[in-house]
Amino acid sequence: MSLTPRVHDDGRSRLMAFDHGAHLASWELDGEPMVWLSEAAVLDGSRAVRGGVPICFPWFADGPDGQHSPSHGVVRTATWRPAATQGEELWAWELSHTDVAGAPGAHQIPGPFDLRYAVRLSPAGADRAPALELDLQVHNPGPTAYDVEVALHTYVAVGDVEQVRIDGLDGAHYLDKVTGSRRRQQGPVSLTGETDRVYERSSLIQVHDHARGRTVEVSPRGAAQTVVWNPWAEQAAATSDLGEDSWRQFVCVETAATGGQALTLGAGQTDTLGCSLSIT
Numbered sequence: 600m601s602l603t604p605r606v607h608d609d610g611r612s613r614l615m616a617f618d619h620g621a622h623l624a625s626w627e628l629d630g631e632p633m634v635w636l637s638e639a640a641v642l643d644g645s646r647a648v649r650g651g652v653p654i655c656f657p658w659f660a661d662g663p664d665g666q667h668s669p670s671h672g673v674v675r676t677a678t679w680r681p682a683a684t685q686g687e688e689l690w691a692w693e694l695s696h697t698d699v700a701g702a703p704g705a706h707q708i709p710g711p712f713d714l715r716y717a718v719r720l721s722p723a724g725a726d727r728a729p730a731l732e733l734d735l736q737v738h739n740p741g742p743t744a745y746d747v748e749v750a751l752h753t754y755v756a757v758g759d760v761e762q763v764r765i766d767g768l769d770g771a772h773y774l775d776k777v778t779g780s781r782r783r784q785q786g787p788v789s790l791t792g793e794t795d796r797v798y799e800r801s802s803l804i805q806v807h808d809h810a811r812g813r814t815v816e817v818s819p820r821g822a823a824q825t826v827v828w829n830p831w832a833e834q835a836a837a838t839s840d841l842g843e844d845s846w847r848q849f850v851c852v853e854t855a856a857t858g859g860q861a862l863t864l865g866a867g868q869t870d871t872l873g874c875s876l877s878i879t
Contacts, residue, residue: 603617612627634650651754655853696708709747710745719732739868749872753853756848765804773797798825798827815879821873856872
């Protein structure tokens, strides 16, 4: 059975989303992809959708101890409940710990939670294009504080990842998960092979896409880290829902709070992690 898409057209923008994972799957602006979706993505609800903006919660990758499963938590494959929209929101969804009770990995959830996720477009102006706004609100309804890892795993569409330069991370320390080493970024980020880096900085990121002659800006909110990821040719070839050369068409620039920078939610506390995507 195929997932039923939600589609929004407003002339310049076309967006598609699914209740499965509250997944913003794609965004096209003036006919060009801004948020990338794999042509080989599995859209039957049996697994996470490859591309778009997967929501990682309540852990990132295999968790802070390296022992958590499934990868990136339990909510990106859950069916979220549509929620009433507010203001300029196009879509909103809700999910709680009771919705995923019994799901694989649910026993590793650190505490009760209520989530609200919203997608909106900021209005275009005479000298600016619309911007995509994503916000994940996390509430701890329980009596005990806990830490939780969160990330918006944004697949930024590019013409050729080998011609991409990323600004905004110069001088930032990062964990290179490919080599297991810790390093300090010097100058802009250029990708020359498999890349999986957790930068200890959350600031405006500029993705200069030379193949398309544009710059995409990613502006985080409520985060502590930026993750830059691309599987490159060998890993992509071994991944069934990625096309052979599709790794060239995206770079993931993720708004994140993981590990020692995870969100700490006190009893009754609410926190929000979000990001904006725009073009210059």
